[in-house]
Amino acid sequence: MQIGILGTGVAGQTLAAALAEKGHAVTIGTRDPAETMARAAAKPPAKVSFREWQQANPGVKLATFADAVRSANVVINATSGVGAMSALEDAGADALGEKILIDATNPLDFSKGMPPTLTVCNTDSLGEQLQRAFPRVRLVKALNTITAALMVNPGAVNGGDHTLFLCGNDTDAKATVKRWLDEWFGWQDIVDLGDITAARGMEMYLPLWLRTWGALGSPMFNVKIVR
Amino acid sequence: MQIGILGTGVAGQTLAAALAEKGHAVTIGTRDPAETMARAAAKPPAKVSFREWQQANPGVKLATFADAVRSANVVINATSGVGAMSALEDAGADALGEKILIDATNPLDFSKGMPPTLTVCNTDSLGEQLQRAFPRVRLVKALNTITAALMVNPGAVNGGDHTLFLCGNDTDAKATVKRWLDEWFGWQDIVDLGDITAARGMEMYLPLWLRTWGALGSPMFNVKIVR
Numbered sequence: 001m002q003i004g005i006l007g008t009g010v011a012g013q014t015l016a017a018a019l020a021e022k023g024h025a026v027t028i029g030t031r032d033p034a035e036t037m038a039r040a041a042a043k044p045p046a047k048v049s050f051r052e053w054q055q056a057n058p059g060v061k062l063a064t065f066a067d068a069v070r071s072a073n074v075v076i077n078a079t080s081g082v083g084a085m086s087a088l089e090d091a092g093a094d095a096l097g098e099k100i101l102i103d104a105t106n107p108l109d110f111s112k113g114m115p116p117t118l119t120v121c122n123t124d125s126l127g128e129q130l131q132r133a134f135p136r137v138r139l140v141k142a143l144n145t146i147t148a149a150l151m152v153n154p155g156a157v158n159g160g161d162h163t164l165f166l167c168g169n170d171t172d173a174k175a176t177v178k179r180w181l182d183e184w185f186g187w188q189d190i191v192d193l194g195d196i197t198a199a200r201g202m203e204m205y206l207p208l209w210l211r212t213w214g215a216l217g218s219p220m221f222n223v224k225i226v227r
Numbered sequence: 228m229q230i231g232i233l234g235t236g237v238a239g240q241t242l243a244a245a246l247a248e249k250g251h252a253v254t255i256g257t258r259d260p261a262e263t264m265a266r267a268a269a270k271p272p273a274k275v276s277f278r279e280w281q282q283a284n285p286g287v288k289l290a291t292f293a294d295a296v297r298s299a300n301v302v303i304n305a306t307s308g309v310g311a312m313s314a315l316e317d318a319g320a321d322a323l324g325e326k327i328l329i330d331a332t333n334p335l336d337f338s339k340g341m342p343p344t345l346t347v348c349n350t351d352s353l354g355e356q357l358q359r360a361f362p363r364v365r366l367v368k369a370l371n372t373i374t375a376a377l378m379v380n381p382g383a384v385n386g387g388d389h390t391l392f393l394c395g396n397d398t399d400a401k402a403t404v405k406r407w408l409d410e411w412f413g414w415q416d417i418v419d420l421g422d423i424t425a426a427r428g429m430e431m432y433l434p435l436w437l438r439t440w441g442a443l444g445s446p447m448f449n450v451k452i453v454r
Contacts, residue, residue: 115424117349121431158453165435193438197342201435204348208392208428211420216454223450226385227443 004029004072006065006087007079008036008050009043011104011148013057015078018152020059022184027061029068031090036062065090074100074180076143081107081119081126088134096137100173103127103199104143104151106206115210118203127199131169138173141199142166142181142190145209147219152185154222162222163189167198191225231256231299233292233314234306235263235277236270238331238375240284242303245379247286249411254288256295258317263289292317301327301407303370308334308346308353315361323364327400330354330426331370331378333433342437345430354426358396365400368426369393369408369417372436374446379412381449389449391417394425418452 003019005012006029013028020026030036042048054062061068069075069091079087084105088096107126108116120126127141143151145165154160164187168174174192181187193201213219230246232239233256240255247253257263269275281289288295296302296318306314311332315323334353335343347353354368370378372392381387391414395401401419408414420428440446 122344122348122434162453163450165439167438191439191442193435193442198438201433201438204431205435206428207349208420208432211394211425211428212392212418212452215418215420216452218454221452221454223390224453225439225443225448226389226451227445227448 002073004068004075011078014148016060027068029065033062069095076102101137101139103141125199138170140168140177162224167193229300231295231302233304238305241375243287254295256292260289296322303329328364328366352426365397367395367404389451394420
C-alpha cells in the first residue's frame with residue numbers, strides 16, 4: 001500500500017519505519033524537504049536529525065506534503081497540533097480528495113511552558129476543525145492517545161491487551177482503519193466512539209495522559225477499558 | 228468514623244449507603260433539609276425521591292451543609308459541579324477547617340444540552356477553584372472518573388482490577404485517602420498524579436468517559452492503566 005505520513009517528528013518517523021518494514025511504500029511529507037534534510041541538529045524529542053534518521057531508513061521517501069498525499073492510498077497525520085492545519089493546507093484539498101486521513105494529532109500548546117495546554121477543547125476539537133476545513137476527506141481520529149512506540153507495537157505493553165479509541169463521521173472509513181490497525185500493528189481492542197465530535201474527548205484525555213506519564217515515569221503505558 | 232457527604236444525588240446516596248453499611252456515622256449535607264425532604268419527585272438520574280431513599284436508609288442523617296461538615300472527621304463532596312462552590316460556601320471555611328475533603332465532583336454543564344461541556348478546563352479546574360477558595364481544607368480529588376455504583380464497589384468490574392486516580396497538594400491527606408478508599412471500598416490500584424493541578428486532567432477525562440459510556444451502552448466500566 002502507498003502510505004503518506006505528514007510530519008517528520010518522532011511519531012512520523014516511528015510510523016514510517018514500522019510501515020516500511022511491513023513492505024508498504026511510505027512517503028513522509030514535510031513543508032520543505034530540502035530544509036528538513038539540511039537540518040543538522042535533532043529536534044527533541046527526536047534523538048537524531050531527520051537526515052541521520054533517513055540514512056538509517058533508506059526505504060522511506062521524503063517529499064512535500066502535497067506529493068506525499070498525492071501518491072498515497074491513505075494518509076496519516078502525524079504533525080504537531082499547531083502544524084496540522086497548515087500541513088493539510090499545503091497538501092491541498094484536491095490532493096486529499098476523499099482519501100482516508102488517520103489523524104493522530106493533539107492540539108498541544110507548548111508555548112506557555114510545561115505542562116502544555118490545549119489550543120482547542122471542550123466545545124470543539126482539532127479533529128473537527130480539520131474535518132470542517134476539508135469536508136471531503138474521510139477523517140478518522142486515532143492513535144493520538146498513546147506514545148509513538150506503542151502506536152506501532154501495542155504488544156510492548158500487557159501483551160497488547162489495551163484499548164485504542166477512534167472516531168469519525170464515515171463508518172466505512174472507520175471499519176477500514178480498524179482493520180488496518182490490526183493488520184499493520186496488531187491492535188485488537190479498538191473502541192469506536194462515534195462521530196468526529198468524540199475527538200473532543202480523545203484530545204482532552206491528553207492532560208490526564210501527561211500526568212499519568214509523570215506519575216509512572218514512562219510513556220510506555222495505556223488504558224485498558226474493563227467492564 | 229463521622230463522615231459528611233455533600234449532595235443528595237445518586238453519588239451522595241450511593242456513598243452514604245455504602246459507608247453507613249460499613250458502620251460509619253454518615254450525615255448527608257444539603258442546602259435546605261426541609262426542602263429536600265419535601266420533594267415528592269425523584270431527581271433524575273435518581274430513581275426515587277430523597278425522602279423515599281432515606282426511608283430505606285434510616286441510618287443516614289440529613290442536615291445542612293454546615294452541620295454535615297461540622298460533625299465530620301472527613302467530608303466527601305458529591306454535589307453537582309455547578310453546585311460545588313456554593314455548597315462549600317454554605318458549609319463555611321470555619322466548619323471545613325483543615326479537614327480532608329474528598330472532591331468527587333465534575334464541572335459538567337448540562338444547560339446547553341447533551342453531551343455536557345465543562346464549565347472550567349484546560350488552564351484551571353474545579354478542584355483548583357475549590358482549593359483556592361478554601362486554602363486551609365486538605366482537598367484530595369478522587370472518585371470523579373467512575374460511575375457512583377463503581378465508586379463503592381470496584382469489584383463489580385474486572386474483579387476490582389482497574390485504576391483510580393487522585394491528586395492534591397497535601398501528601399499526608401492523599402496517603403490517608405488512599406488507605407480509606409481501600410478500607411471502605413477495596414480500591415487497590417490508585418495512581419497519585421501529583422498536586423491539585425492534575426485535577427485538570429482528571430476532569431477533562433469526562434468527555435472521553437461519557438463517549439465511552441455511549442459506545443459501551445453502560446457506565447459500569449473503568450480504565451486499567453497497563454504498562
